Amino acid sequence: xxxxxxxxxxxxxxxxxxxxxxxxxxxxxxxxxxxxxxxxxxxxxxxxxxxxxxxxxxxxxxxxxxxxxxxxxxxxxxxxxxxxxxxxxxxxxxxxxxxxxxxxxxxxxxxxxxxxxxxxxxxxxxxxxxxxxxxxxxxxxxxxxxxxxxxxxxxxxxxxxxxxxxxxxxxxxxxxxxxxxxxxxxxxxxxxxxxxxxxxxxxxxxxxxxxxxxxxxxxxxxxxxxxxxxxxxxxxxxxxxxxxxxxxxxxxxxxxxxxxxxxxxxxxxxxxxxxxxxxxxxxxxxxxxxxxxxxxxxxxxxxxxxxxxxxxxxxxxxxxxxxxxxxxxxxxxxxxxxxxxxx
Ligand code: SF4
Numbered sequence: 001x002x003x004x005x006x007x008x009x010x011x012x013x014x015x016x017x018x019x020x021x022x023x024x025x026x027x028x029x030x031x032x033x034x035x036x037x038x039x040x041x042x043x044x045x046x047x048x049x050x051x052x053x054x055x056x057x058x059x060x061x062x063x064x065x066x067x068x069x070x071x072x073x074x075x076x077x078x079x080x081x082x083x084x085x086x087x088x089x090x091x092x093x094x095x096x097x098x099x100x101x102x103x104x105x106x107x108x109x110x111x112x113x114x115x116x117x118x119x120x121x122x123x124x125x126x127x128x129x130x131x132x133x134x135x136x137x138x139x140x141x142x143x144x145x146x147x148x149x150x151x152x153x154x155x156x157x158x159x160x161x162x163x164x165x166x167x168x169x170x171x172x173x174x175x176x177x178x179x180x181x182x183x184x185x186x187x188x189x190x191x192x193x194x195x196x197x198x199x200x201x202x203x204x205x206x207x208x209x210x211x212x213x214x215x216x217x218x219x220x221x222x223x224x225x226x227x228x229x230x231x232x233x234x235x236x237x238x239x240x241x242x243x244x245x246x247x248x249x250x251x252x253x254x255x256x257x258x259x260x261x262x263x264x265x266x267x268x269x270x271x272x273x274x275x276x277x278x279x280x281x282x283x284x285x286x287x288x289x290x291x292x293x294x295x296x297x298x299x300x301x302x303x304x305x306x307x308x309x310x311x312x313x314x315x316x317x318x319x320x321x322x323x324x325x326x327x328x329x330x331x332x333x334x335x336x337x338x339x340x341x342x343x
Contacts, residue, residue, distance in 0.1 A: 009075075
């Protein structure tokens, strides 16, 4: 029997109104997220990647209940939580780690006080809070005596470990990681990802990992979704998406990841580097939204938004070239020899 997903996002859409004029009437909309669907099973690490402005963080905020979706639903463990802004029970089950650990910790609180905030909010027994804080610091590999320090006494990596400890405090079932390493040095980033991977295995946690860094995603996630202008361009297992990227945007992103050996260079897709900027989400191009930057764009791309084409098991991408390839494959006559080889 296939296990039901822990998180299921369906048709998720978020548009922010643009207001102008004397009476501040609505003059347009920033279409940050458009009809995004994906599911995450228990114990899975699902990554959402894309450039800045692709809608990743807006999706994260809708999942944790900081933003109400314009359309679509978020189901958690089978229950619809789409309208639960600030729902107490849901907040206990789903926690978030933000990009900048410096601004997510109150400078006037000690580390112990910061880590204790969710424990107090969720009525953890007062007498046990100090022990729980010490246990959490140990889980994120920080010395217990850090409890009495203040954020300014810690490095960026140490502060992010504190933020992770605070997220773990009330034993959530899902943790949303919104660019958790992008404010850190490269060597520290790898250590934080190692820590998270260890915690995922040890505690059976489920993660939604938001990042623009494909190298980290490749090492940490079991499945990924590639976002472009608030829409999923491609989704599949990390092995399939990185091994055989189907969408020209994914190919360009993977082609731009630095490599350290000739063998890795030989495996990279040969596609011209991305040119130009991602268009504004308030002026999304008609047809395939990637056509203004795509080296393979042809006439239908400027008019028709492609649907998903299945390119492998659990691997799909939106591109007219894939639709054409699938249609051609379906009409190519099968020779008697091929037919006998695949009865
Ligand atoms: Fe490029 Fe056209 Fe495919 Fe869009 S649909 S990715 S523009 S080839």
